[in-house]
Ligand SMILES: NC(=O)C1=CN([C@@H]2O[C@H](COP(=O)(O)OP(=O)(O)OC[C@H]3O[C@@H](n4cnc5c(N)ncnc54)[C@H](OP(=O)(O)O)[C@@H]3O)[C@@H](O)[C@H]2O)C=CC1
Ligand SMILES: N[C@@H](CC=O)C(=O)O
């Protein structure tokens with residue numbers, strides 16, 4: 001073996017536990033932003049990118065520039081057939097994990113119509129780990145390495161027997177046995193010495209690539225095409241760097257490639273990934289993601305048309321699909337975006353992989369070998385994002401990512417401002433404890449610097465800072481070194497963010513609307529990345545909120561319906577009918593995740609089927625538990641916004657609004673109890689509502705679906721002064737007095753009103769005038785009056801003996817006994833050409849309200865109503881001579897549910913739905 005003789009005994013003993021791992025779990029590949037295998041070196045580079053893009057970009061580009069020159073020279077000097085005729089493919093370990101998969105790869109290679117192809121191949125999956133395991137065992141003087149080596153032999157032998165025949169098989173097996181014998185000898189030497197050098201280790205491990213390249217090239221040859229196998233240690237020359245990376249020696253690699261190609265000219269080359277040589281011909285590796293790097297270097301040296309990286313995911317996702325089920329595969333990414341994204345998981349492509357191809361604008365395409373119908377993600381220059389009309393094809397923000405388990409450190413004090421060297425002292429102390437700073441933020445007032453470090457490092461950082469600044473702290477120049485634990489980073493990445501105003505505004509408003517508090521913000525002036533720090537428990541919700549804002553485009557709202565009685569059930573039916581239209585036309589996605597009555601509740605993760613909820617609630621409903629219900633509906637982090645719709649008439653449910661709003665849950669209700677309850681509670685609720693981005697809508701509490709609250713708010717917000725609001729506020733009482741004309745007894749008309757769905761759950765609330773009084777209170781408070789319900793004198797129509805009967809049913813049964821009272825009043829009114837009407841008045845000028853049964857001339861507008869009509873007259877400074885009048889049905893299931901529904905859509909539009 002050529003390399004065995006050149007192994008240098010002077011190599012230092014490598015720490016095998018820090019060996020670069022090539023095999024990356026499938027989970028990590030699904031979502032390249034995850035942090036499962038982030039290499040420390042890369043973190044350092046990119047954390048500085050987050051901290052201040054100026055300097056880090058300069059450094060990164062500076063190194064690109066020097067490499068560029070060498071690469072240019074190499075590409076110019078090398079006499080090879082270069083250019084568009086070449087396409088480069090790289091197949092990772094899973095792509096060649098079995099004999100069937102190797103055959104499949106060969107088919108893809110054969111089908112590629114490019115004139116010339118170079119195929120870089122990794123070791124079969126698990127083989128690299130098996131090889132490292134051999135070394136570990138031998139180094140630990142564990143002689144089970146012999147059995148383990150047999151397993152490596154058997155795996156490749158079995159694969160070859162599956163794939164090859166005749167001479168191809170014989171030749172492969174002969175080489176395999178020879179390699180295994182050499183390895184056995186080498187491992188024996190490691191076993192005896194009890195240690196291993198880096199080059200020994202690299203040499204052993206590199207066999208995985210050699211065998212898979214030999215197998216694949218033989219299989220391609222089976223199809224009758226000429227195909228040669230390249231051991232890239234004969235071609236790629238690299239120099240180690242201080243940061244456990246390697247720099248390609250492009251000039252020398254180019255020369256060797258030219259020589260190699262002159263001896264092995266072929267239109268199809270299968271090359272080993274990952275492995276290379278030092279200038280002294282000592283075997284080495286290209287470190288992490290080395291096969292991708294091999295492909296990129298080859299792509300540049302050949303000036304290829306395209307480099308395709310074959311893997312087992314459909315491409316690069318806009319967010320971790322395990323956290324955001326609506327994450328999409330990005331069709332295009334710029335080289336810079338790919339860099340940024342790889343920080344958040346480093347498996348898009350290692351940034352250094354991009355450097356050689358970026359120089360020649362060679363696109364890199366990431367494709368799924370197991371889903372050939374997926375076009376994959378193309379990493380290319382940004383100009384390729386535009387269509388023929390110059391329109392952008394992609395969203396401004398490409399991807400979102402999170403990093404958990406962080407803590408913020410806040411160093412604060414008046415003595416920091418304008419004192420040169422403060423930052424240096426702070427970060428010097430952080431460096432001394434070896435902590436990795438992930439983000440830095442400092443406002444220009446310079447009174448505080450805050451930065452994020454991994455949670456596990458924060459204790460050491462805090463004590464290093466305390467000891468470094470002990471004097472400043474005791475002198476009061478620094479007021480505190482505070483640690484804020486349990487934080488996460490959420491980052492938005494996108495090159496176009498740089499030149500598109502409003503992206504940050506959209507991002508922050510999405511977070512605000514999801515009630516996410518931002519602890520810190522960082523954005524370098526290159527603007528490719530905006531980073532915010534949030535509480536860890538808010539992180540997934542924040543990710544979904546921003547992702548849905550930029551990608552879903554539709555407003556997705558998680559809904560919990562409390563009280564599926566007459567109004568609640570009608571609302572659910574209306575939602576069912578309208579859901580598809582709302583999604584299609586307005587991009588509004590309303591998902592009812594829960595329905596609860598007082599006894600049973602029904603929950604769903606993704607949204608209940610509203611055509612069968614009644615049966616499901618009956619058959620599968622679980623015991624109602626309001627705490628669990630709210631937690632469930634709001635805790636669904638996939639949907640950024642939650643609304644609870646209270647369709648009960650329950651004061652206890654209403655008493656929860658404050659807590660719900662405080663937790664960022666929007667509340668919509670036709671229930672009057674909260675707004676007409678104790679003034680103190682009401683004021684607290686309204687104060688909270690005004691301070692937060694959480695919405696509380698209650699249009700249906702007055703006049704059902706009629707626009708009463710919104711009209712009043714519109715007048716007030718535009719500066720009008722309300723003088724008086726007067727009207728018929730009860731649909732029930734309106735219906736009763738519109739129909740109580742002598743033909744039927746009073747009790748019968750009341751029964752009709754109840755059957756029509758106009759009454760409160762207990763009709764005595766209507767007949768006692770309490771319901772009207774509540775509406776008067778709601779409008780009075782909305783107009784600025786500080787009145788309690790008890791301040792409103794109410795004329796009750798409930799006969800005294802029925803006030804305390806146990807149930808509404810009993811009341812209804814006995815009501816006919818008292819028909820005479822109201823019949824008499826009606827007749828007296830009629831005798832003078834008048835009618836009875838139950839009215840409410842908000843007298844803003846005199847700060848009082850009244851509720852009473854009055855007599856009106858038959859010509860009066862209040863006498864002209866029909867059905868459940870409400871009529872409300874607003875006398876204001878602007879509408880003084882002629883009041884503004886709103887009239888129409890003010891009770892009933894359809895109109896009330898419609899009013900609640902329209903509040904839901906108002907919420908959607910506040911949350912960003914197109915108007
Ligand atoms: N009818 C109308 O025209 C108008 C009505 N409204 C208001 O709409 C609201 C609903 O009225 P309506 O549908 O007629 O009343 P219903 O009596 O038909 O329905 C009330 C619902 O609330 C549920 N409920 C009661 N207490 C609780 C509780 N503690 N927890 C969970 N669920 C509870 C009941 O469930 P269960 O059966 O399991 O107890 C029932 O499903 C009322 O506030 C009313 O003032 C507003 C404007 C007009
Ligand atoms: N019971 C109420 C319903 C609306 O609030 C009424 O009759 O007006």
Ligand code: NA
Nearest residue numbers: 699702704706
């Ligand atoms: Na209304």
